[in-house]
Amino acid sequence: MELIDTHAHLMEPRLFSQLEELLTRAVGAGVSQVVVVGTTLADSVAGVAACRGRVGLFPTAGIHPNHVAESEAGDWDSLEALARCGQVVAMGETGLDRHWDRTPFPEQQAMFQKHLELAGELDLPVIIHSRQCETDIIDQLKALGRPVRGVLHSFTGTEEQALAFLELGLHLSFAGMLTFKNPSLNPLRATAARVPGNRILVETDSPYLSPHPFRGRTNEPARAVETLQVLADVRGVPVEELAGVTTANARALFRLPSADRLAVGEMAS
Numbered sequence: 001m002e003l004i005d006t007h008a009h010l011m012e013p014r015l016f017s018q019l020e021e022l023l024t025r026a027v028g029a030g031v032s033q034v035v036v037v038g039t040t041l042a043d044s045v046a047g048v049a050a051c052r053g054r055v056g057l058f059p060t061a062g063i064h065p066n067h068v069a070e071s072e073a074g075d076w077d078s079l080e081a082l083a084r085c086g087q088v089v090a091m092g093e094t095g096l097d098r099h100w101d102r103t104p105f106p107e108q109q110a111m112f113q114k115h116l117e118l119a120g121e122l123d124l125p126v127i128i129h130s131r132q133c134e135t136d137i138i139d140q141l142k143a144l145g146r147p148v149r150g151v152l153h154s155f156t157g158t159e160e161q162a163l164a165f166l167e168l169g170l171h172l173s174f175a176g177m178l179t180f181k182n183p184s185l186n187p188l189r190a191t192a193a194r195v196p197g198n199r200i201l202v203e204t205d206s207p208y209l210s211p212h213p214f215r216g217r218t219n220e221p222a223r224a225v226e227t228l229q230v231l232a233d234v235r236g237v238p239v240e241e242l243a244g245v246t247t248a249n250a251r252a253l254f255r256l257p258s259a260d261r262l263a264v265g266e267m268a269s
């Protein structure tokens with residue numbers, strides 16, 4: 001079985017400090033490729049550097065909505081230059097967040113718009129974060145007036161919102177929350193069961209959102225398997241089959257060369 005973790009923040013110190021062990025465990029779990037998602041200019045630059053010379057790790061360039069306020073005047077220009085270097089596989093993590101409210105909302109929207117426009121120009125997919133902002137994001141994407149290639153990551157919205165994102169052209173990615181035992185998440189599992197097979201992805205959002213039975217602990221790419229298993233159960237398909245489907249989707253969306261796979265012992269830069 002082969003799977004891809006489409007969303008991991010491997011530059012977070014608690015993950016980067018144990019990168020080799022963590023990638024060994026990922027390979028052991030069947031994870032062949034990881035999208036290393038940037039959240040600030042510095043994090044994106046570090047991700048690009050860390051992925052260079054390593055097979056199976058693919059960096060992105062983005063400024064997360066919760067980090068927009070702390071970004072400096074020239075950060076966007078530097079991020080744009082990084083995105084144009086040809087090594088990043090997506091723009092993001094970008095999007096909108098009303099939960100933490102660390103950045104005035106119009107500033108979040110302006111930065112999200114910059115990511116969307118550059119992604120369109122460079123023909124890169126966009127990785128979108130939404131926290132209590134599904135309607136705002138749908139409105140902003142509709143205003144683009146074109147389909148959007150990308151993913152709504154760690155989707156936790158309603159079925160109606162899922163349909164709206166799918167109509168806009170996005171993939172939906174599921175993370176550890178799908179595995180939590182809370183009955184309040186049953187509607188999310190029901191929605192996940194109905195997402196078209198060609199638009200569904202799995203991710204960990206490491207080091208966050210660790211799946212059951214590791215809830216509350218530091219998450220890592222190997223645990224994409226737990227989410228994949230629950231997703232397969234709710235969809236009533238064998239886990240190997242869903243692994244194949246989600247892997248093909250991730251590879252097509254992020255244009256990951258299938259030959260560049262994590263391999264134990266090959267990972268030193």
Ligand SMILES: [Zn+2]
Nearest residue numbers: 007037093205
């Ligand atoms: Zn993230």
